[in-house]
Amino acid sequence: MTEFHYISYSQEVIFGVGSLDRLSEAVDRSRWQRLMLCASNSARRSGHVSSVEAALGHRLVSIYDHAQPHVPESQVAEALALAVDHQVDAVIGLGGGSPIGLAKAVSSALEEKRTGQPARAAFPTDQPLVPVIAIPTTYAGSEMTAVHGITQHADGSSRKITFTDPKITPKLVIYDPRLTLDLPPTMTASSGLNALAHCVEAVYSITRHPLSTAAALSGARYIVHALPRCHAAGDDLDARTEMLIGSHLAAISLSNVAMGFHHGLCHALGGTAGVPHGIANAIVLPHAMRFNLDATAPQLAQIAEAVGLAVNGQGAEAAGEAAAQRIYELIDQMKLPQHLRDVGVSRTDLPHLAQVALQSRAVQSNPKPIRDAAQIEAVLEGMW
Numbered sequence: 001m002t003e004f005h006y007i008s009y010s011q012e013v014i015f016g017v018g019s020l021d022r023l024s025e026a027v028d029r030s031r032w033q034r035l036m037l038c039a040s041n042s043a044r045r046s047g048h049v050s051s052v053e054a055a056l057g058h059r060l061v062s063i064y065d066h067a068q069p070h071v072p073e074s075q076v077a078e079a080l081a082l083a084v085d086h087q088v089d090a091v092i093g094l095g096g097g098s099p100i101g102l103a104k105a106v107s108s109a110l111e112e113k114r115t116g117q118p119a120r121a122a123f124p125t126d127q128p129l130v131p132v133i134a135i136p137t138t139y140a141g142s143e144m145t146a147v148h149g150i151t152q153h154a155d156g157s158s159r160k161i162t163f164t165d166p167k168i169t170p171k172l173v174i175y176d177p178r179l180t181l182d183l184p185p186t187m188t189a190s191s192g193l194n195a196l197a198h199c200v201e202a203v204y205s206i207t208r209h210p211l212s213t214a215a216a217l218s219g220a221r222y223i224v225h226a227l228p229r230c231h232a233a234g235d236d237l238d239a240r241t242e243m244l245i246g247s248h249l250a251a252i253s254l255s256n257v258a259m260g261f262h263h264g265l266c267h268a269l270g271g272t273a274g275v276p277h278g279i280a281n282a283i284v285l286p287h288a289m290r291f292n293l294d295a296t297a298p299q300l301a302q303i304a305e306a307v308g309l310a311v312n313g314q315g316a317e318a319a320g321e322a323a324a325q326r327i328y329e330l331i332d333q334m335k336l337p338q339h340l341r342d343v344g345v346s347r348t349d350l351p352h353l354a355q356v357a358l359q360s361r362a363v364q365s366n367p368k369p370i371r372d373a374a375q376i377e378a379v380l381e382g383m384w
C-alpha cells in the first residue's frame, strides 16, 4: 500500500447522546428553509419523526414516512413528486440505510430535474442543489458514503442498481445513540454485522489506503466489543454509543474504497431475492472471508487481531481462518440465520442469483478475481 488514490467528502458530523437537539441550529447555519423528511414506519411509531417535527417546526414542509427496504424505484418517484411540489431545499433521511438511500435518490433526481444535466459531480468538490442530511438509527453506514442503491423491476424480475456521486454524500450527519435504543435485537445484530462487513471488505479492498485501513481495524474493535452487549440489552446506552462509534468508523472505511464479493452478493440477495440487507450480510460474511482467504490472508490476519484473537506465531492463513470462525461464532451467539434456505431463498434460484451478482461492480472489484458465475454459485451452494 505505497500508492493510493481516494476521494474524501466534505461533511459536518455531530456525534453524541442528545445530538438530535442540535439539528435545528445546524439547519439554521446552512440556511435551509424548506426541508423534507424521508423515514420508515418504525421511526413514526417510535416518536423519532415527531422529534424531528418538533425540532424543525414550519421548516419541515413534507414528510414521506413509509420508506421500504431496498429503495424500490416506485417510492423514489413518489418521494420525488412530493419534493418537487414542496420545492424543498434539503432532504433528511432518518432511519436505516433505506430511508437514507431514498433521501439520496431524491436529491440526485432533483438535481437532474432542475439542471437538465446528469446529476453526477464533474469534480468531487461540486456541491448539490438539494443536499442530504442523514440521521442514522441503524449501523448500515450509508450516512458517510457517496453511494445509493435503487431496486428496479423489469421483465418480472428485480435488481438493485447502485450509483456513486460525491454530491449525494450527506452534508450533515447527526449520530444520536438515543435513536438506536429501540432497534430490535435481530435488527441490531444483523445491521451490526453489516458494519463489521464494511471493515472486513475495506481492509482487503483493492483500493485500500492507510486511512481506510486504520478506520476499518478500529471500527472492528469497537463492534466486536459492543455489538453482543447491544444485542443482549438494547437499552444499554454506553454499549449503543460504542457501537455507533464503531459503525461510524466502519462507514468511513467503506466510504472511499471499492467493496468486493461480499457486498456484491448481498446486493443480489437483497435486490433480487428480497433478503433483508443485514441478514444477507450475516449469512454471507464468513463464506466471503473464506473464499477470499488465499488472496487476502495478511489483511484477514489484521482483522483477527482487531477482533481480539491472539495471532502470535500463527501463519496469516490460519489467523485469517480464525477471524472467519470468530465472526461465525458471533453470528451464532446472536442467533442470526446462517443459511439461505432459512430466509426463503430457493435452491433453484442460485444460478440466477450468481449471474446477477457477477454483473455487480463490487464482485468485479473483488481482490480475488471472479470470472464466471460458477465460482459464485459454488459459494451460494455452500451457504444454502
Ligand code: NAD
Residues within 6 Å of the ligand: 040, 041, 042, 043, 046, 068, 069, 070, 071, 095, 096, 097, 098, 099, 101, 137, 138, 139, 140, 141, 142, 143, 145, 146, 147, 148, 149, 179, 180, 181, 182, 183, 184, 187, 191, 194, 270, 277, 278
Ligand atoms: P433498513 O433501512 O432497510 O431498515 C430495516 C428495518 O429496520 C425497517 O423495518 C426499519 O423500519 C427498521 N428500523 C430502522 N431503525 C430502527 C430503529 N431505531 N428502531 C426500530 N426499527 C428500526 O435497514 P438497514 O440495514 O439500515 O439498511 C439497509 C439498506 O441500506 C439496504 O438497501 C442497503 O443496500 C443500504 N445500504 C447502503 C449503504 C451505502 O453506502 N449507500 C451502506 C449500507 C447499506
